[in-house]
Amino acid sequence: MIHGVDFKWDLSRTTFAGDFDKICKKSEISLLNSLYFVGATISLMFGSIALESMGRRKSSIIGGIICIFGTLIGFFCRSYNFMIVIRILQGIGNFLFYTGKFIWVLEFIPDQYRRYYCTWSQLMWVVGYPIVVCICYFIHDWNFIFLASALVVSVTIIPIILLPNSPRYLISIGKVEEARKVLIMYAKLAGKHVDLSNVHLVVRESASKDGGLSTRARISEIKEHKALILETLVQWYLWFACCLLFFFVNYGWGSFGDTPYVNYLFAGLGETIAAFVFLTMLTFIGRRQGLVLSLGLSCIFFLLGMIPWQWTTVWSFERLMTMFAIVWVTVSFGLAYLYSAELAPTTHRGLVLSSCSIVARFAAFIGPFVREIFPNSSMKLG
Numbered sequence: 001m002i003h004g005v006d007f008k009w010d011l012s013r014t015t016f017a018g019d020f021d022k023i024c025k026k027s028e029i030s031l032l033n034s035l036y037f038v039g040a041t042i043s044l045m046f047g048s049i050a051l052e053s054m055g056r057r058k059s060s061i062i063g064g065i066i067c068i069f070g071t072l073i074g075f076f077c078r079s080y081n082f083m084i085v086i087r088i089l090q091g092i093g094n095f096l097f098y099t100g101k102f103i104w105v106l107e108f109i110p111d112q113y114r115r116y117y118c119t120w121s122q123l124m125w126v127v128g129y130p131i132v133v134c135i136c137y138f139i140h141d142w143n144f145i146f147l148a149s150a151l152v153v154s155v156t157i158i159p160i161i162l163l164p165n166s167p168r169y170l171i172s173i174g175k176v177e178e179a180r181k182v183l184i185m186y187a188k189l190a191g192k193h194v195d196l197s198n199v200h201l202v203v204r205e206s207a208s209k210d211g212g213l214s215t216r217a218r219i220s221e222i223k224e225h226k227a228l229i230l231e232t233l234v235q236w237y238l239w240f241a242c243c244l245l246f247f248f249v250n251y252g253w254g255s256f257g258d259t260p261y262v263n264y265l266f267a268g269l270g271e272t273i274a275a276f277v278f279l280t281m282l283t284f285i286g287r288r289q290g291l292v293l294s295l296g297l298s299c300i301f302f303l304l305g306m307i308p309w310q311w312t313t314v315w316s317f318e319r320l321m322t323m324f325a326i327v328w329v330t331v332s333f334g335l336a337y338l339y340s341a342e343l344a345p346t347t348h349r350g351l352v353l354s355s356c357s358i359v360a361r362f363a364a365f366i367g368p369f370v371r372e373i374f375p376n377s378s379m380k381l382g
Contacts, residue, residue, distance in 0.1 A: 013140045013141075013142075014140065014141050014142050014143075015142055016077070016080075016083060016142050017029060019142075020079070020080045020083070022080065028080070031084075032083060032084065032087050033087075034365055035084055035087045035088050035091070036087045036088070036090060036091040037091060037361045037364050037365050038088060038091060038365075039087065039088035039089060039090060039091020039092040039093075039095075040091040040092070040094070040095040040357075040361050041091075041358055041361045041362075042088075042091070042092055043063065043091060043092040043093070043094075043095040043096040044095055044096070044099065044354045044355075044357050044358045044361065045354070045358065046092075046096065047059060047063075047095070047096045047099055047100065047350065047354045048350065048351045048354035048355055048358075049351075050062070050096070050350075051099070051100055051103065051349075051350025051351070051353075051354060052347070052348075052350045052351055055165050055169065055173075056100045056101075056103045056104035056107070056165060056166070056169060056350065057100070057104055057160055057163075057164065057165045059096060059100040059350075060096070060097055060099075060100030060101045060104055060160050061157065061160055061161060062096065063092070063093050063094070063095070063096025063097030063098075063099075063100055064093065064097040064153070064156070064157035064160065065093070065157070066089060066092055066093030066096070066097075067089075067090060067092075067093025067094045067097050067153055068093070068150050068153050068154050068157070069089065069093070070086055070088075070089030070090040070092070070093050071086075071090060071146055071149050071150040071153060072146070072147065072150035073086060073089075073146075074086050074143065074145075074146025074147075074149075074150075075143050075144065075146050075147040075150070076143075077143065077146070095357065097157075099350075099353060099354060099357060100350075101160060102121070102337070102341070102353075103341060103349055103350060103353060104160065104165070104166065104169075105117060105121075106338075106341055107166035107168040107169055107346065107349075108166045108168075111342075114338060114342075115279060115282035115283060115338075116279070118278065118282070118334060118337070118338050119275050119276070119278055119279040119282075122271065122274070122275040122278060122334055123272065123275050125271065126268045126271045126272050126275065129264045129265060129267060129268030129271075130264075130265065130268065131152065132149075132264060133264050133265060135148050135149060135152070164178075164182050164185075165178075165182070166182070167179035167180075167182045167183050168346055169346060170182065171346075172346040172347045173347075180196050183196060184196060219351075221347075221348070222348065222351075228344075228348070231343050231344075232344075232352055232355065232356075235336070235339075235340045235343070235352070235356050236355070236356055236359045238291065238295075238332075238336050238340075239336055239340070239356040239357065239359050239360040239363075240359050240360060240362070240363045241295070241363075242295075242329060242332045242333045242336055242360070242363075243333070243360035243361075243363035243364050244363035244364075244366070245298060245302075245325075245329045245332075246326070246329050246330065246333060246364075247363065247364045270323065270326060270327060270330070271330055273327055274327045274328075274330035274331050274334070275334075277327060277328075277331050278330075278331045278334045278335065281293070281294065281331060281335065282335075282338075287335060287338060287339040287342065288339065290331075290335050291332060291335040291336060291339055294328045294329075294331045294332040294335060295328075295332050297325075297328045298325045298328040298329045298332060301321045301322070301324045301325035301328065302321070302322070302325050304317070304321045305317070305318040305319075305321035305322050305325065306318070307321075336356075337353075340352060340353055340356050341353055
């Protein structure tokens, strides 16, 4: 029996759980979180084809529009069933937008600078935490929170609309002249004069002039190259393991405060630390060795967390080790993103990265349920 005194009510703020009478219905609230990943899976299945056939830029723009629309209609939401549709749309749009944008930028950047891009990308992800805190703290009506979030997301799509596809992708689909124009354009922006009139841009024999390989041809090439099959299967396992650990035990950094606002800020602090550790690993160790080391350290800290050493009602050795472990799991996830994107050839990058992310979504879906199966493994405050 749950009594009213168990909650610290704030009548000045509205929540959809309160408006839809779902406060004590945890399973229905959890369903909304799971449906977000259902939408993500649908998005990535579509993205595995669209990112290659339509291109990174167009696919990302479509994903951004769906994400903005799915968030904006939350302003008009008045029922739980409508919220289900919103969460699916958000999952579809957000993952297509992010995956396309990640590949789009990555293909512009030389190998030696990609570690800085990925670190900066993680830090920009962290910036989202205080933005969410400010939006939710200063806006008391949850419908207007959706409106404000849609306006913030709409700004992020502008660079992709204004800038072209990468020359690397354009060459892979046979659009050599367009790639040449893009290279000249960026050279002018950098204040450099580049003469490409005598430069021969190599095009694959299998890349046609009107769109490159078909989806069936890409899958056939993967079947023909056993090394690519093995690499993809290994990446699937790594993504599944990283995502399962992340959503199974990611409760250390976000459980310090007595309000969601403080929790989000501490979660951002943990991921900020992980971003700088990520950069250090890439600089001094590299992709493959860094991934092995970060996963190994995660396992060591998790094993040490089994020691039942409780200092106070809040702090324990388990809690401390879990906080260290989740930093290394976050580093592993970032390394897996970069490592997988670089292993896959340009003509198959969207397909491989989308399939890896699909496998990770299954881990994200079952991770919270694994915690329910093993309740003693969850750390509790007080």
